[in-house]
Amino acid sequence: MLELRPSCENCNKALPPASTDARVCSYECTFCADCVDQVLGNVCPNCGGGFERRPVRPARNWKNNNYLGKDPARSDCTYRPVDRAAHVLFASGIAAIAPGQR
Numbered sequence: 544m545l546e547l548r549p550s551c552e553n554c555n556k557a558l559p560p561a562s563t564d565a566r567v568c569s570y571e572c573t574f575c576a577d578c579v580d581q582v583l584g585n586v587c588p589n590c591g592g593g594f595e596r597r598p599v600r601p602a603r604n605w606k607n608n609n610y611l612g613k614d615p616a617r618s619d620c621t622y623r624p625v626d627r628a629a630h631v632l633f634a635s636g637i638a639a640i641a642p643g644q645r
């Protein structure tokens with residue numbers, strides 16, 4: 544199940560479950576859209592993969608208890624600000640490769 548982390552790993556901006564600003568990599572590393580675009584260049588600092596918009600988990604129980612009430616967001620933050628200089632080096636050989644080709 545997709546882990547709904549509560550904040551951006553880089554800037555700690557709140558990213559509640561209904562946020563349309565949350566981006567995740569395939570490992571669920573979670574950042575805000577601004578950090579993905581302006582700091583990370585769409586390169587995950589942890590795995591090198593690209594990001595996609597995180598889907599919003601329904602807040603209402605539309606079917607079979609598949610909703611936020613039963614499967615809530617995590618409450619503990621993963622706050623690990625990116626070392627920008629290190630990321631520039633890391634991403635330099637990766638950013639030009641489309642995420643689907645990485």
Ligand SMILES: [Zn+2]
Pocket residue numbers: 551552553554555556574575576577578579
């Ligand atoms: Zn951020």
Ligand SMILES: [Zn+2]
Pocket residue numbers: 568569570571572587588589590591592
């Ligand atoms: Zn990642």
